[in-house]
Amino acid sequence: MHLERILAKTRETVAVSKQRVPMRELERLAALHTPRGFATALCMRAKAGPAIIAELKKASPSKGLIRPALDVRLLASELEQAGAAALSVLTDEPFFQGSLENLEMASAAVSIPCLRKDFVVDEYQIIEARAHKADAILLIVAALTDPELRSLHEAARRCGLDVLCEVHTAEELERAQDLGCAAFGVNNRNLKSFDVRLETSLELADRLPMGAVHVAESGIDTADDIQRLRTAGYHAFLVGESLMRHPSPGAALARLLQPVPEQV
Numbered sequence: 094m095h096l097e098r099i100l101a102k103t104r105e106t107v108a109v110s111k112q113r114v115p116m117r118e119l120e121r122l123a124a125l126h127t128p129r130g131f132a133t134a135l136c137m138r139a140k141a142g143p144a145i146i147a148e149l150k151k152a153s154p155s156k157g158l159i160r161p162a163l164d165v166r167l168l169a170s171e172l173e174q175a176g177a178a179a180l181s182v183l184t185d186e187p188f189f190q191g192s193l194e195n196l197e198m199a200s201a202a203v204s205i206p207c208l209r210k211d212f213v214v215d216e217y218q219i220i221e222a223r224a225h226k227a228d229a230i231l232l233i234v235a236a237l238t239d240p241e242l243r244s245l246h247e248a249a250r251r252c253g254l255d256v257l258c259e260v261h262t263a264e265e266l267e268r269a270q271d272l273g274c275a276a277f278g279v280n281n282r283n284l285k286s287f288d289v290r291l292e293t294s295l296e297l298a299d300r301l302p303m304g305a306v307h308v309a310e311s312g313i314d315t316a317d318d319i320q321r322l323r324t325a326g327y328h329a330f331l332v333g334e335s336l337m338r339h340p341s342p343g344a345a346l347a348r349l350l351q352p353v354p355e356q357v
Contacts, residue, residue, distance in 0.1 A: 095154055096284050100236055102187050103212045111217055119217070122224035123252065131179055131206040131229035131255040132275035135306045138178035139328035143319050146208065146308065147177035147346060148333030149199055152190040155287040160337040168342060169199040175343035176350050181208040181331055184225075193225045200226035208257060212236055216248040229255040232274070234265040235284055246272050257308060261293065266300055277301050278308035278331065291318060298325040316349055 138144035149172075151163045169180055182199045183191030191210070200207040206228035213219065213230050214237070222230050230249055232242060242258075249256045258274035260266045261284060269277070279294040279301070289312035301307045309322045310331040319330055332349065339345035 099188055099212055103214055107215045107217055119220045119224045123220050126223055126226045128228045128253045129206040132306045134206050135178055135329040143323060144178035144329040146179045146181050146329055146331040147172040147336055148181040148331060150183050150333040150337050154188045159334055165195045165198045166202045169202040171343035172346055173203040173205050175346040179206045181210045184209055184211045196227055197225040213245060219248050219252050223252050223254055229257055231257050231259055233259045234269050235261060239268060242272060246274060266297055270302055274305060276306035276308055278310045280310040282311040294322055295325050316351055
């Protein structure tokens, strides 16, 4: 299973990072960054239209290389200007060819909030995220035990970062219902097969916690997809691959944000 292999490698990476950069140094750097309110930004944008979380993604285990030349600063700025409400930046290096440096560069290039997209398994990574100018982190329910979810969510709150809690099934959502996360995301990609079904978000829409930002993730390619999901109650939409494969991600995002003509 891909997830187990990724998590094992992540724990190895965290152990090495702890030896290289002490927590005290991370805390000093984290204090230099003021989080910009990820969930609040999505809520505000959703009042007027779709709130897009545009993802900077070079590669993935299932699709291989997606965008060979990833000019992080240029892309971040382009996506902000095209109407992104927030950015998601991959920081996993072994499997997604991301980096914390990409996160820091993207965050410094824009005024909108940035999510650290990674497999968070340790509080160290949360401090590390803020130290590299993240405003939110991802917690993947499938990757964590119930005590780990609670502990990491509390650590993120202490650090001033919002949490996007990601689920793939009704069972995972049941486990996370009462965490009180600022945002809940339904990932349409099956972590075992990597198949994508937009229906996953539609099936779980009514079960998402009230008061949280509802985010649909993966497999969102068209303005029609977004309209279907908005009608189901979603506020925000994480879009990565379809933007990153386009020669001009900004133009692709602008097209996604165009209103869908009403059916006569």
